[in-house]
Amino acid sequence: MSAPDVVFVTGNANKLKEVKMILASESSKINLINEPLDLEEIQDVDLQSIALAKCKQASKLLGPGRPVFVEDTALCFDSFNGLPGAYIKWFVKSMGLAGIVQMLSGFENKGAEAITTLTYTDGEGHFHTFQGVTHGTIVTSRGPTDFGWDSIFQPDESHGQTYAEMDKAAKNAISHRGRAFAEFKAFIATEFK
Numbered sequence: 336m337s338a339p340d341v342v343f344v345t346g347n348a349n350k351l352k353e354v355k356m357i358l359a360s361e362s363s364k365i366n367l368i369n370e371p372l373d374l375e376e377i378q379d380v381d382l383q384s385i386a387l388a389k390c391k392q393a394s395k396l397l398g399p400g401r402p403v404f405v406e407d408t409a410l411c412f413d414s415f416n417g418l419p420g421a422y423i424k425w426f427v428k429s430m431g432l433a434g435i436v437q438m439l440s441g442f443e444n445k446g447a448e449a450i451t452t453l454t455y456t457d458g459e460g461h462f463h464t465f466q467g468v469t470h471g472t473i474v475t476s477r478g479p480t481d482f483g484w485d486s487i488f489q490p491d492e493s494h495g496q497t498y499a500e501m502d503k504a505a506k507n508a509i510s511h512r513g514r515a516f517a518e519f520k521a522f523i524a525t526e527f528k
């Protein structure tokens with residue numbers, strides 16, 4: 336029997352590339368398909384609620400009986416009590432990376448948590464949420480700037496490199512996304528034997 340199709344709904348090509356790499360080892364269990372649908376993101380500071388709403392919407396668009404997952408990635412400043420959080424996308428768009436670094440100039444604590452919240456549904460009414468967190472520091476941009484805020488986030492565990500300066504395998508090994516999907520992989524192992 337061939338592996339069941341599991342749809343990842345995202346319009347972000349960089350995310351997709353990382354997720355494909357992280358899930359490559361599961362390719363005998365699931366057949367990963369991308370649907371680049373633009374999902375509405377509800378206004379909320381609760382990351383679980385945002386990912387769940389995104390997943391419900393994706394599932395509705397794709398129809399019943401289709402396993403699907405989405406993820407939402409947030410960047411939460413220690414000094415801002417969790418903000419910008421899920422709104423980071425709009426800060427990157429409107430202020431640019433230098434503007435975001437500048438936002439923290441008046442604060443001694445430049446720490447931040449990168450958080451990926453992943454919600455999966457079997458398309459039959461069951462939902463499962465997984466989360467991965469990586470703490471780091473917001474620094475002046477270093478490395479390629481092709482993926483979001485990668486060049487201004489220096490994880491505590493990276494020996495001084497920003498995410499953008501790390502190779503993908505090294506990033507995935509300690510990243511918010513890598514950690515969320517490590518949990519998802521364990522789930523896949525039990526769901527799709």
Ligand SMILES: O=c1nc[nH]c2c1ncn2[C@H]1C[C@H](O)[C@@H](COP(=O)(O)OP(=O)(O)OP(=O)(O)O)O1
Nearest residue numbers: 344345346347406407408423424427482483484485
């Ligand atoms: O590992 C990452 N390293 C750096 N930047 C990142 C990362 N992961 C997401 N990002 C950026 C993309 C977007 O500006 C925001 C998350 O917003 P988020 O809604 O989750 O992503 P999105 O709208 O681009 O794609 P999707 O179609 O899956 O919702 O942070």
Ligand SMILES: [Mg+2]
Nearest residue numbers: 374376407424
């Ligand atoms: Mg989005």
